[in-house]
Amino acid sequence: MDLVALVDFVTVARNGGFGRASRASGRPKATLSRRVAELEASLGLRLFERGARMLKLTEEGRALHERAGALLTEIDETAAAIASGGDRPRGRLRISAPLLFSQTAMGKLAAGFALKYPEVRMEVTTEDRPVDMVEEGYDLVIRVNPDPDESLVGRAFLRDGLVVVAAPDLVYTVGDVVPVVIRGTPGQSSSWTLNTPTGRTNLQIDPVLSLSSMTMVRDAVRMGVGAARLPLSLVSHDLATGRLVRWGDVEGPETVLWALYPSRRLLSARVSAFLDYLKQAFPLGTADELAAYVED
Known part of the structure; x- marks a missing residue:
């Protein structure tokens, strides 16, 4: 050829x-x-x-x-x-990251990385949709529970869980229909399945407010509008201070954040450096670690 x-x-x-x-x-x-x-x-x-x-x-x-x-x-x-004379990271690094992670942690991560590697020109875009890395020119994407893709490889670097939380003055008893705040448009489900200290239960729900981001949902729950399913990392501080109370854990698979990049034999120095930086920021990869990073 x-x-x-x-x-x-x-x-x-x-x-x-x-x-x-x-x-x-x-x-x-x-x-x-x-x-x-x-x-x-x-x-x-x-x-x-x-x-x-x-x-x-x-x-x-x-x-x-x-x-x-x-x-x-x-x-x-x-x-x-x-x-x-070396493999010092330099040049442009384009990253796509999901909305919630971008709002809570990506700004701090990007700034810290830029200070450590001043010869790298980092560009971060925020979007939850799947992107075509080759066509759109991304070096790395961060995604939540991504579908398998033979053209990509990656590393799981954070694990989180969904919990149902509410303001302390919002109480319910078994059988009550509870007002809830949801992200996106209401679905067909009329109940949430929770794991509580006393066992598994179904919570009957009435979506009274639909919002487009998790941070908006959290702010609405703080105001006492209703209960919500939210990432533990996003409400960990509120639970610790008593601003919100935890009703139970949402049944289902945990939320895992992956850093994905095109499958290739060698990684660029920029991508390798950012992967190492993620590992240093979240060595354990737990929800509490992400919450502490955001609050720090």
């Missing part, structure tokens, strides 16, 4: 077109087009779907871009590290 043609293909794929790739690389547009056509001919595959105004990777082109792009990035970073 012609490595120059492969480099040209990755350049075009990253820039989304021959014209933009030409301007970014300084190589003639006609040369890039010819090299990509030669690569397609040698592979016997169409790598791009060419329209009048758009250029789109085929399924085969996407697979080649994912693997070849990661490999070429590693080569560039290795060469830069050798040239600078």
Whole structure:
């Protein structure tokens, strides 16, 4: 395979077109087009779907871009590290993180990392949706209980649990229908299953307020509007001070936060450094540890 043609293909794929790739690389547009056509001919595959105004990777082109792009990035970073006499983290680090973790901990993490590694330019975006790391140019994503993905590897770095909490003056007895605050839109369920010190119980619920974030739900619960299911780390301080009381633990799997990155043989120094920084921040990976980190 012609490595120059492969480099040209990755350049075009990253820039989304021959014209933009030409301007970014300084190589003639006609040369890039010819090299990509030669690569397609040698592979016997169409790598791009060419329209009048758009250029789109085929399924085969996407697979080649994912693997070849990661490999070429590693080569560039290795060469830069050798040239600078070491593997000190430097360059841009793009991270996608979920809303709640971003609101509570990511600002502090990002600032601490930036102070420790001043040559890294960190960019953090907040979103709960699954992102395409290759297409959207992320180096690392943080996700809650992610679905299996063969193209990604990762590390679980925090574990949390959901608890049902309420203001101290909101009380209930078995059989009562309890006002609750929920995140998102009400579902079909009319009850929550709880594990309490006295055993397993079903709580009959009436969603009286629907909000779009966990921090908003917590603030509403503090006001006494109703009970809510919230991460233990988010309400740990309120429980310790008596501002909220714990009715029980939500039955179901624990909440696990993962740091995910493209499956590749070598990690960039930036990603490796951030993974190590996460481990230093949360060595045990418990809900209490996250709560203490946020309150510190």
